[in-house]
Amino acid sequence: MRAIIYIILLIANTLIVSAQLKIGDNIPNIVLKNQNNVGMNINQNNEKFILIDFWASWCGPCRLGNKKLVKLHNDFGANKINIIGISLDTDKLKWIKAIEKDKIKFTQVIDPKGFDAKTAVLFGVEELPSKFLFNKKGILIAINPTEEEIMKYLN
Amino acid sequence: MKKIYNTYILLVSIVLLVSTTANAQISKVEIRATGLTCSMCSNAINKQFKKLAEVDSVATDLNTNTFVVYLKKDNKLSPNVFKESVEKAGFFVGSFEVTMPLEQLKSNSNYILIEANEAKSNNDVVVRIFDKGYVTEKEYKKLLKSYSKTATYALNNEADYHIKIIN
Numbered sequence: 001m002r003a004i005i006y007i008i009l010l011i012a013n014t015l016i017v018s019a020q021l022k023i024g025d026n027i028p029n030i031v032l033k034n035q036n037n038v039g040m041n042i043n044q045n046n047e048k049f050i051l052i053d054f055w056a057s058w059c060g061p062c063r064l065g066n067k068k069l070v071k072l073h074n075d076f077g078a079n080k081i082n083i084i085g086i087s088l089d090t091d092k093l094k095w096i097k098a099i100e101k102d103k104i105k106f107t108q109v110i111d112p113k114g115f116d117a118k119t120a121v122l123f124g125v126e127e128l129p130s131k132f133l134f135n136k137k138g139i140l141i142a143i144n145p146t147e148e149e150i151m152k153y154l155n
Numbered sequence: 156m157k158k159i160y161n162t163y164i165l166l167v168s169i170v171l172l173v174s175t176t177a178n179a180q181i182s183k184v185e186i187r188a189t190g191l192t193c194s195m196c197s198n199a200i201n202k203q204f205k206k207l208a209e210v211d212s213v214a215t216d217l218n219t220n221t222f223v224v225y226l227k228k229d230n231k232l233s234p235n236v237f238k239e240s241v242e243k244a245g246f247f248v249g250s251f252e253v254t255m256p257l258e259q260l261k262s263n264s265n266y267i268l269i270e271a272n273e274a275k276s277n278n279d280v281v282v283r284i285f286d287k288g289y290v291t292e293k294e295y296k297k298l299l300k301s302y303s304k305t306a307t308y309a310l311n312n313e314a315d316y317h318i319k320i321i322n
Contacts, residue, residue: 061192061196125198126198128193128197
């Protein structure tokens with residue numbers, strides 16, 4: 001009986017661990033709504049790098065990070081990399097205001113449940129900001145890369 | 156024999172009754188956490204709170220950077236459990252408020268009123284804790300001077316809570 005319980009616990013444990021995205025995993029198909037209420041699949045599948053950035057309007061470090069992402073987007077254009085911001089804001093209006101204030105032109109979607117949001121749980125997001133870089137084939141190649149690291153991949 | 160049995164039941168019920176009223180403690184805790192990084196940007200504190208079986212739910216107030224923890228009825232948790240949770244997550248407590256029944260506050264000698272103020276309500280009261288580790292380090296140093304007349308304040312006895320009634 002004890003052995004069975006151990007086995008069940010072991011399986012449950014591996015399930016919890018595997019719920020987080022690892023290097024080498026494929027980008028999941030998740031459809032979230034953008035600021036115009038249009039559903040967008042984060043797996044854009046168009047032979048470009050994809051950078052997913054988890055953030056929230058109330059997160060100071062994220063807002064600073066947005067400035068850098070806007071610059072990255074302007075410098076490289078949408079030719080090489082798709083930047084997708086996933087906001088965990090629970091207040092949509094604050095999110096939309098932040099997008100305007102930070103002059104974000106790249107794709108923005110929202111999963112409005114804070115750290116309990118399904119997408120955050122799937123990616124294993126434990127702090128904001130969190131970044132995930134996928135290569136042209138949609139395979140995760142870096143978690144929380146620095147700007148320099150991202151540029152190296154793109155050049 | 157039957158009489159003894161009846162007395163036994165009576166005794167047990169009295170004990171149960173007394174112990175449940177003694178356990179009817181904190182119903183809500185509001186904590187502002189501080190640290191080197193943005194405390195609300197991390198899921199760590201939230202996770203530590205949710206680990207406690209007595210915790211019913213955790214909410215965050217993003218305007219005041221406060222964690223609001225709602226507790227299940229008749230829990231036996233004391234404030235230091237939450238302070239430890241925050242510290243385990245790698246942060247410190249900046250402010251700490253507790254909601255509990257006024258009766259509980261009056262009957263528990265561990266809660267020491269640091270300034271004589273009266274509760275407005277007869278039911279639940281909100282108190283703020285001013286002990287070391289429940290306020291910022293800077294605030295504590297100031298308070299040590301202001302409360303030098305309260306002998307127990309400087310002792311830092313873990314079981315004692317020096318409080319002010321806020322609401």
